[in-house]
Amino acid sequence: MSHVRHLYVHLPFCAHRCGYCDFVTVVGRNGQHDSYVDALLTELDLQRGVLADDVDTVFLGGGTPTFTEPAALARLLAALPAADEVTVEANPETVTPELAELLLTNGVNRVSLGAQSFEPRLLEVLERQASPDDVRGAVRTLRTAGFDNVSLDLIYGIPGQSEDDLDADLAEALALEPEHLSCYELEAKPGTRFTHAHGAELERQADAMEGYFELVVETLTVAGYRWYETANFCRTGARDLRAQHNLGYWRGRDYLGVGVGAVSTVAGSRRRNVASLPRYVAALAGGETSPCELEPIDSGTHAREVLMLGLRLDEPVVLAGVAEAVDHDALARLAASGLVELTANGRGDELRLTPRGRFLGDAVTADLIA
Amino acid sequence: MQQDRIRNFAIIAHIDHGKSTLADRILELTGAVSEREMREQLLDSMDLERERGITIKAQAVRVLWKGHQLNLIDTPGHVDFTYEVSRSLQACEGALLVVDAAQGIEAQTLANAYLAIEGGLEIVPAANKIDLPQADPDGAAKELGDLLGEDSDRVLRMSAKTGLGVPEVLDAIVERIPSPTGDPDAPARALVFDSSYDQYRGVVAFVRVVDGSFSTREPLRAMAQGTEFDAEELGVMSPSRTPVDGLSAGEVGYVITGLKDVSRLRVGDTLTSRRRPAAGPLPGYQDVKPMVFAGIFPTDSDDYPELRDALERLKLNDGSLSYEPETSQALGFGFRCGFLGLLHMEIVRERLEREFDLDLLITAPNVAYRATTRTGELVEVHNPAEMPRELEEVEEPYVKASVIVPKDYVGAVMELANERRGSFDHLEYLSEGRVLLNYELPLGEIVLDFYDQLKSRTRGYASFDYDLAGFRPGELARVDILVGGEQVDALSLIIHRDAAYDRGRQLVERLREEIPRQMFDVPIQAAIGSRVIARETIKARRKDVLAKCYGGDITRKRKLLEKQKKGKKRMKQVGGVEVPQEAFLAVLNLDSDRRRT
Numbered sequence: 001m002s003h004v005r006h007l008y009v010h011l012p013f014c015a016h017r018c019g020y021c022d023f024v025t026v027v028g029r030n031g032q033h034d035s036y037v038d039a040l041l042t043e044l045d046l047q048r049g050v051l052a053d054d055v056d057t058v059f060l061g062g063g064t065p066t067f068t069e070p071a072a073l074a075r076l077l078a079a080l081p082a083a084d085e086v087t088v089e090a091n092p093e094t095v096t097p098e099l100a101e102l103l104l105t106n107g108v109n110r111v112s113l114g115a116q117s118f119e120p121r122l123l124e125v126l127e128r129q130a131s132p133d134d135v136r137g138a139v140r141t142l143r144t145a146g147f148d149n150v151s152l153d154l155i156y157g158i159p160g161q162s163e164d165d166l167d168a169d170l171a172e173a174l175a176l177e178p179e180h181l182s183c184y185e186l187e188a189k190p191g192t193r194f195t196h197a198h199g200a201e202l203e204r205q206a207d208a209m210e211g212y213f214e215l216v217v218e219t220l221t222v223a224g225y226r227w228y229e230t231a232n233f234c235r236t237g238a239r240d241l242r243a244q245h246n247l248g249y250w251r252g253r254d255y256l257g258v259g260v261g262a263v264s265t266v267a268g269s270r271r272r273n274v275a276s277l278p279r280y281v282a283a284l285a286g287g288e289t290s291p292c293e294l295e296p297i298d299s300g301t302h303a304r305e306v307l308m309l310g311l312r313l314d315e316p317v318v319l320a321g322v323a324e325a326v327d328h329d330a331l332a333r334l335a336a337s338g339l340v341e342l343t344a345n346g347r348g349d350e351l352r353l354t355p356r357g358r359f360l361g362d363a364v365t366a367d368l369i370a
Numbered sequence: 371m372q373q374d375r376i377r378n379f380a381i382i383a384h385i386d387h388g389k390s391t392l393a394d395r396i397l398e399l400t401g402a403v404s405e406r407e408m409r410e411q412l413l414d415s416m417d418l419e420r421e422r423g424i425t426i427k428a429q430a431v432r433v434l435w436k437g438h439q440l441n442l443i444d445t446p447g448h449v450d451f452t453y454e455v456s457r458s459l460q461a462c463e464g465a466l467l468v469v470d471a472a473q474g475i476e477a478q479t480l481a482n483a484y485l486a487i488e489g490g491l492e493i494v495p496a497a498n499k500i501d502l503p504q505a506d507p508d509g510a511a512k513e514l515g516d517l518l519g520e521d522s523d524r525v526l527r528m529s530a531k532t533g534l535g536v537p538e539v540l541d542a543i544v545e546r547i548p549s550p551t552g553d554p555d556a557p558a559r560a561l562v563f564d565s566s567y568d569q570y571r572g573v574v575a576f577v578r579v580v581d582g583s584f585s586t587r588e589p590l591r592a593m594a595q596g597t598e599f600d601a602e603e604l605g606v607m608s609p610s611r612t613p614v615d616g617l618s619a620g621e622v623g624y625v626i627t628g629l630k631d632v633s634r635l636r637v638g639d640t641l642t643s644r645r646r647p648a649a650g651p652l653p654g655y656q657d658v659k660p661m662v663f664a665g666i667f668p669t670d671s672d673d674y675p676e677l678r679d680a681l682e683r684l685k686l687n688d689g690s691l692s693y694e695p696e697t698s699q700a701l702g703f704g705f706r707c708g709f710l711g712l713l714h715m716e717i718v719r720e721r722l723e724r725e726f727d728l729d730l731l732i733t734a735p736n737v738a739y740r741a742t743t744r745t746g747e748l749v750e751v752h753n754p755a756e757m758p759r760e761l762e763e764v765e766e767p768y769v770k771a772s773v774i775v776p777k778d779y780v781g782a783v784m785e786l787a788n789e790r791r792g793s794f795d796h797l798e799y800l801s802e803g804r805v806l807l808n809y810e811l812p813l814g815e816i817v818l819d820f821y822d823q824l825k826s827r828t829r830g831y832a833s834f835d836y837d838l839a840g841f842r843p844g845e846l847a848r849v850d851i852l853v854g855g856e857q858v859d860a861l862s863l864i865i866h867r868d869a870a871y872d873r874g875r876q877l878v879e880r881l882r883e884e885i886p887r888q889m890f891d892v893p894i895q896a897a898i899g900s901r902v903i904a905r906e907t908i909k910a911r912r913k914d915v916l917a918k919c920y921g922g923d924i925t926r927k928r929k930l931l932e933k934q935k936k937g938k939k940r941m942k943q944v945g946g947v948e949v950p951q952e953a954f955l956a957v958l959n960l961d962s963d964r965r966r967t
Contacts, residue, residue, distance in 0.1 A: 008921055213915070214912065230915055249920055264921075301928070304931075304932070308928055312919060337889065337890055360915065361915040362914045362915050366934035367889075
């Protein structure tokens with residue numbers, strides 16, 4: 001059983017919950033950070049058996065992990081298994097020289113900064129706390145501290161964002177020379193406060209925004225970045241700068257997630273921890289595992305997931321491994337219309353999406369899936 | 371009963387002129403049903419008939435009146451059901467011709483009255499609704515008298531609603547209508563003039579015994595088809611099924627055949643006894659050929675067997691319905707059905723949906739065409755997609771249409787008839803204010819919305835009937851609709867060349883609105899042969915991707931894709947394009963939209 005090489009740790013605390021966010025987050029509650037870290041460490045202890053001796057990646061996501069009280073954060077980091085890639089998500093306004101030092105000395109070697117935009121007007125729409133200067137400052141601070149793997153998150157398709165705005169955001173981000181960029185289209189999920197406030201505006205500009213994804217890919221690839229996953233770009237060169245932790249997800253590997261609302265997939269079973277902080281903490285304080293939902297992932301489902309996730313990447317998916325998940329008529333049709341590329345090599349047939357297919361990834365995948 | 375005590379008669383009347391009410395009153399007056407049992411329009415047993423206030427299925431009811439046995443054979447009253455009327459009339463010696471005293475003769479009344487006169491029936495005319503303040507019994511009597519060449523004093527006056535004058539009508543039936551004259555001692559022969567299907571007892575045939583007599587358990591043969599069975603039960607409708615020991619010459623009743631296969635006993639056949647068979651069948655009914663055709667497809671292809679069974683059932687009750695399997699690459703497996711007219715089609719559709727709980731897709735109706743190919747081959751075409759492309763000539767069916775309308779609306783009727791390629795034949799004043807117009811029109815121009823247009827342009831005053839008048843060559847074009855370069859068979863149509871361009875453009879525009887954007891540009895074209903007459907393009911989607919997908923999103927994302935795939939499976943693929951069923955529906959409904967506006 002002890003084979004899992006990817007560990008996710010969820011830190012839900014935030015200074016403010018942004019309108020568009022649908023992650024499990026908890027605003028403030030500084031007093032609870034210690035007890036939450038206690039709970040995390042207990043859960044990690046309980047689940048330790050599934051982890052391999054040498055873990056490849058650790059990812060601290062949130063919430064805002066760097067909003068966690070420094071002492072609690074340091075205690076957590078020190079207790080985590082060592083790994084080749086240890087990533088922490090950070091909001092720019094939380095990045096101080098002290099924090100950078102704390103992360104570095106506790107084994108963190110990659111920071112993912114939630115920049116989102118460099119346009120104050122748009123940051124306000126997103127209810128972000130950081131200013132564009134905070135973003136630039138955070139990168140400088142991390143560099144000074146010695147971080148050589150920094151990722152920036154950008155959001156496009158923000159209500160009121162023009163094509164020029166997006167152009168400017170991309171230029172600003174590139175100027176900071178990050179090793180990695182994640183560019184997400186804003187998802188206005190039904191029922192969120194954000195959609196309530198901006199849904200009509202988003203509807204109105206939907207047509208104009210259709211080309212934004214193309215603009216992002218075009219700009220970043222021209223700047224020398226590799227479009228290695230639907231929404232992710234990295235610089236090329238001697239080092240593999242792809243997000244190794246996320247690559248684990250996209251390649252259909254098992255992963256252990258600890259923390260409130262965290263999801264694990266281990267040996268054909270997906271587990272989703274309870275999303276309520278008090279219930280999570282209470283259970284683990286009593287030495288119990290977190291209340292959770294379980295979803296069996298049988299081989300057919302697994303194959304569909306490997307296909308669906310693998311097609312997000314620029315590397316090919318080996319057909320033999322997902323054959324039962326593929327609608328072969330659709331495959332032929334999609335190949336003929338230049339959306340899927342089918343190639344043969346030593347490992348057998350492999351498939352991947354063509355660049356045009358990648359822009360239509362969901363439609364193509366939905367068609368391709370058996 | 372002695373034949374001289376029997377009277378078999380039908381009631382001929384226009385819709386709403388009170389036929390069903392009169393039938394109800396007769397049942398009540400003769401004590402066939404008590405007042406307590408009386409429901410409105412008892413004879414119309416189907417829900418659909420009740421709702422639409424029309425009679426679809428002919429029924430035969432026996433009542434007793436002053437020592438006489440009267441068999442009332444109810445007839446449908448709509449333009450599409452001339453065939454059913456003719457069947458009913460053949461079982462009768464006379465007909466009661468009922469006209470609304472406030473409305474006068476309508477085109478339908480005229481058509482059916484002629485049908486009865488040609489069949490040698492004795493006509494008993496009656497003006498109904500004389501209790502209404504706006505009734506003009508004298509005017510109606512004069513119109514009826516003129517029509518029949520009789521003295522208007524012979525026209526009875528009544529109110530079926532109040533019962534006033536109805537006993538006198540019954541007396542007149544006994545006095546004026548001749549009794550049957552079959553040979554009671556000859557080998558038995560009975561005409562099947564209608565039938566229905568009983569879930570528990572099989573095929574129930576409604577018969578008029580012409581010669582000899584039949585008894586229960588008698589071994590029978592249907593002479594045309596050769597089907598053999600025993601008479602499990604003989605009976606009469608009075609008005610519900612009442613078993614009797616035997617049916618003899620002149621009588622009308624039912625035979626429970628026990629047959630489970632609906633196709634084995636056709637309306638129009640002659641029953642005889644196998645113990646002492648008759649030499650030959652009675653002159654059969656004239657089989658009316660359907661002239662209007664449409665494809666019927668189940669919305670869910672899994673329902674195909676149910677649709678097939680349902681059509682088989684309906685066919686038993688409805689000899690004028692025809693169908694054959696049809697495969698459409700766009701709509702899957704279904705049937706090409708032949709109907710007498712649009713109302714007939716509507717009724718079949720509603721019965722399929724209501725009685726058999728089927729969800730259906732119906733293509734735009736078309737008429738039968740006769741095409742001569744360049745090689746001189748003659749083909750009859752029931753489906754536009756089967757129209758040969760290399761044509762020498764196409765003929766289409768024409769009708770002689772009669773329209774009766776108040777004189778103020780003559781202009782409106784003429785305008786409509788001209789729009790529909792009608793050629794004027796003649797005009798006749800029925801009375802000072804009412805005009806009979808005769809036109810020749812292509813049937814194809816009236817199957818869609820002619821009747822609705824006629825009604826709306828004459829404020830409902832016009833009445834309309836038509837008779838087929840043979841095939842004539844026309845300037846017709848086959849218009850194909852292509853999606854993604856591939857022809858959509860279900861959407862092909864045959865139309866007059868002058869109208870082809872507009873119609874093609876309408877269809878193409880509607881499809882562009884209805885088909886969602888795809889992963890590539892989709893051209894939508896209307897074409898006559900290889901000449902494109904209208905074109906639209908559905909621009910490809912540029913982006914369809916969920917931005918984020920990490921460990922916590924996988925289940926949600928997978929379910930989303932699985933759901934999307936399921937949706938895709940429900941869509942029809944045409945030229946690699948996913949066309950939602952709604953798109954077909956919208957296009958097929960174009961005509962009904964046009965009708966509504």
